[in-house]
Amino acid sequence: MKLKIISSLVLLAGMVTLLSTTLKAQTDTLDNLQEFNARKGLPNFFAKVKSGKAVSIAYLGGSITAAQGGWREQSLKWFQDQYPQAEIKHINAGVGGTGSDLGVFRVKNDVINFHPDLVFVEFAVNDGGLAPERIYQTMEGIVRQVWRADAKTDICFVYTLSGNMVPTLQAGKLWPSMLAMEHVALFYDIPSVKFGPEVISLIKDNRLIFQGKPEENLGKIVFSVDNVHPLAQTGHKIYTEVLTRSLKLIQNNTETFKHKLGKPYVADNWEEAQMISVKALTKTGDWQELTDADTVAKTFRSKFPCLIKSDNGGAAIKVRFKGRMAGIYDIMGPGSGQYSVVSDGGAPQLYTRFDKYGTYYHSNYFCLPMMPQGEHEVEFRVSTRPQDKMAILRKGNGIIGDLAKYNENSCYAGWLLLLGKLKN
Structure with missing residues (x-):
């Protein structure tokens, strides 16, 4: 019996070595x-x-x-x-x-x-x-x-x-x-x-x-x-x-076929990733749905059919979902502030929506750390915590311009990014 166990272990080790070598050879080939x-x-x-x-x-x-x-x-x-x-x-x-x-x-x-x-x-x-x-x-x-x-x-x-x-x-x-x-x-x-x-x-x-x-x-x-x-x-x-x-080289290859989806390359791939309009989400506090009278909303309308904004501290977007991760697809720029995010009742985590490119408005996004697969509750709250925007801008090379445009500290949101499914 002992000899059989040893033989099995040697065989298993050989298989592991062969698999490792095969994978390395594939990497080297690519x-x-x-x-x-x-x-x-x-x-x-x-x-x-x-x-x-x-x-x-x-x-x-x-x-x-x-x-x-x-x-x-x-x-x-x-x-x-x-x-x-x-x-x-x-x-x-x-x-x-x-x-x-x-x-x-x-x-x-x-x-x-x-x-x-x-x-x-x-x-x-x-x-x-x-x-x-x-x-x-x-x-x-x-x-x-x-x-x-x-x-x-x-x-x-x-x-x-x-x-x-x-x-x-x-x-x-x-x-x-x-x-x-x-x-x-x-x-x-x-x-x-x-x-x-x-x-x-x-x-x-x-x-x-x-x-x-x-x-x-x-x-x-x-x-x-x-x-x-x-x-x-x-x-x-x-x-x-x-x-x-x-x-x-391939334009004459016209033998049509359907691409097959079998076993995935990595089991934890993000096939279930989706965007959900903030219009469909639960919101508390003072949020403004921006029209094209707002220059930022008008500029980014093709990306954000619905764009909301708030500078009201404590205003929140509340999300209940079953899955692994959530985030926000939004706008950053001179008047952007910070989100304070609470996940599953834990300690608030700050996500600044202002960076060294903050001299102009641009689309951006952030995701929370990966969570265990399951049911979760997340609140994206508007933070009133100040930030030193001038210190941040000094890391870039943009033209700062009128200082008044940096006084506002608003949070924008257009889409919820979700690895999973919303729950009512």
């Missing part, structure tokens, strides 16, 4: 600068567009995707030029300064509800600081939501880059966010396009500098001014050229 991984391609989209039928393309990402005149609009024009017989529309689902951890909540409202035939997902830069485990959860959540809604919708991951990533790519390795996304792409046979190899090649040939002023670098390709956002005529053009030459 960690490369291969420009394009076709995998199962985009056959449903290409079959439809080549037949002359109307199609729509969704672009889900951050500011690099949202940029006017950038790779989104340039690639759309390429599609329209390639397939003039088809009516091709697009959905701009890019939101600056946000990653897949907001995208997974946004994807139903901003993408799925428009019934796209193809979805490009771009979060490599804004996910640059996220742990791989979180990226597995969010990116897989996006994929599973899209295919749960329509199994014939094709998806393509694209990996943009910022200046801090260049040394890693020059060493022949992927930035960790890209590598994490590649694991999800491989698991679901999703094609992926890496924009970095072409940029690195141009740098190596001394033809491109990543950051600079075009007027000071005549004869060179200046990729960006700020080390992140590509210039339309250079960086974005490179992105578009890489993407379109990759797409040409």
Whole structure:
């Protein structure tokens, strides 16, 4: 009996070693600068567009995707030029300064509800600081939501880059966010396009500098001014050229099929992520639902059909839900204050809604720490606690301007972010 137990333990150890080696080999295989991984391609989209039928393309990402005149609009024009017989529309689902951890909540409202035939997902830069485990959860959540809604919708991951990533790519390795996304792409046979190899090649040939002023670098390709956002005529053009030459390799693959959702890559993925309008939530205290007479509300109306605001200390949004996490998708800017959040009757936790970019209003979001799966009660209360806005602004480089605009300390809210389901 003792010999059998020892033999079993040796066999188990061997299996663990083999599994570990296999996983490491997979990681090593994915960690490369291969420009394009076709995998199962985009056959449903290409079959439809080549037949002359109307199609729509969704672009889900951050500011690099949202940029006017950038790779989104340039690639759309390429599609329209390639397939003039088809009516091709697009959905701009890019939101600056946000990653897949907001995208997974946004994807139903901003993408799925428009019934796209193809979805490009771009979060490599804004996910640059996220742990791989979180990226597995969010990116897989996006994929599973899209295919749960329509199994014939094709998806393509694209990996943009910022200046801090260049040394890693020059060493022949992927930035960790890209590598994490590649694991999800491989698991679901999703094609992926890496924009970095072409940029690195141009740098190596001394033809491109990543950051600079075009007027000071005549004869060179200046990729960006700020080390992140590509210039339309250079960086974005490179992105578009890489993407379109990759797409040409798979445009003749038109054997349609339905994407299958089997066992997930990570069991705790965020497939259940959703956004719920604050209009539907229980509110106490003095909250104002903003109309387009308010310049902030008018500016962000496309993102926030309902936007509420309060500077009344103690005013609260109360949420009862069954799930794992809650948060708020809101507005930050000169007149923003702080939320004091109480979860399950615990001690209040402050969430400041003012940052070094507070010289102007911009959409933002915050989520509470992950909770045990179950029933929870959360109150998002408007705090009256003061904050030193000037000290915060000194960390940035914006133009402060009129000091009076910083006197207000209001909380905005547009959407509840929820991993779970509301309870009455």
